[in-house]
Amino acid sequence: MQGRRAIPVNRSMEGGGTSMESSNSLALDFSGRLDSHAGALIRSFWDFFPEQMFIVRVDGRENFVIEAINPSQQARVGNELTCVGKHLAHLLPSPFGDGVIANCARCVEEGAPVRYEAMGKYVDKQGVRRQCCWQTLLVPIANHQGVLTHLLGIVHDTHIESIPQTRPLEQVQEQVQEQEQQQVQELELELELERRVMERTNELMAANLQLTYLATHDALTETYNRRHLLELADNEFRRASRYELSLCLMMLDIDNFKTINDEQGHLAGDQALRTVAQATMAMVRDCDLVGRYGGDEFIIVLPETDIDGARAIAQRLSRTLQEAGLLCVSIGITSREHDDQTVVELINRADFLLLDAKRNGRNRIECHPPASRRNEITQEVWRYVK
Secondary structure, three states, X not given: OOOOOOOOOOOOOOOOOOOOHHHHHHHHHHHOOOOHHHHHHHHHHHHHOOOEEEEEEEEEOOEEEEEEEOHHHHHHHOOHHHOOXXXXXXXXXXXXXHHHHHHHHHHXXXXXXXXXXXXXXXXXXXXXXXXXXXXXEEEEEEOOOOOEEEEEEEEEEEEEEEOOOOOOHHHHHHHHHHHHHHHHHHHHHHHHHHHHHHHHHXXXXXXXXXXXXXXXXXXXOOOEOHHHHHHHHHHHHHHHHHHOOOEEEEEEEEOOHHHHHHHXXXXXXXXXXXXXXXXXXXXXXXXXXXEXXXXXXXXXXXXXXXXXXXXXXXXXXXXXXXXXXXXXXXXXXXXXXXXXXXXXXXXXXXXXXXXXXXXXXOOOEEEOOOHHHHHHXXXXXXXXXX
């Protein structure tokens, strides 16, 4: 069968005795797909685990062939040759065999472990017919290409009794009650485990969200920190360049911020930074980006906004800060131009414009008109000179 790795099975027998080589070689083949620790653990389980274990090959939706049984299973059936190489449909009587095959098919279809319980009858090595209740776990096994090729089965005998065996009605009722109590206890345990897993998962998700916030935001102002701001600004610049959208970038800082720290103390300086950050975030849209660039400098990225719209936002922000906190800010504004290659060019232009605002008396807004507007201004100047 193409796309599936063949599982080596050695069925050679000497003197008609029971051969352990086929089971061991198959177990080694599967454990070889794992790392050394996991492989050693699988081999130990296979050789010494007291419960019955078997491996079946998946030859089709409802076609399953037994390829190996572990020593505990061999002790039950008496001879490996009675099982290995046979189809489940030919080995197990109906309706018990139908249930086993159906659960194998469900395990293959879902690609996940399947656990179920079933009643059945078998003949032990002494030829005594016995009735047993099996709890079976089926685990899918895939090759290195991710193709599901085999199933691992682990069987636990919950109780075994010979047939026929008559018991008083009271004993039967007591046993039924015990089984029901055991099932209730198992269900309660599963529910408790699920609750604990869900609780722990929620705690981890909350911790991850908190760590993500701390890694991307400035602790004092609760705006984006510089590293994350530049990442987001670069994404907006690439989007604007790809779709030829307008993009403005604004840089501002607090006038006389050093004087506030020196005369009123650093707590007053921290409060001034928080006031500017809160007023800015309240002024802009959800899609706009606000971050602390360094010291008392902030950058605001305004997607799909032209220079006039950015100037209007800057003017409202400046008035709000003067009225609310008696703070004055200087602002430099620029917009994306066609020959810009990175967002760093916008940041540099806005930085120089901010310096111009400082040199020209502070508490000012300096704008850098786009190239098309600068050409219009130049033409108007030349017309006026002529």
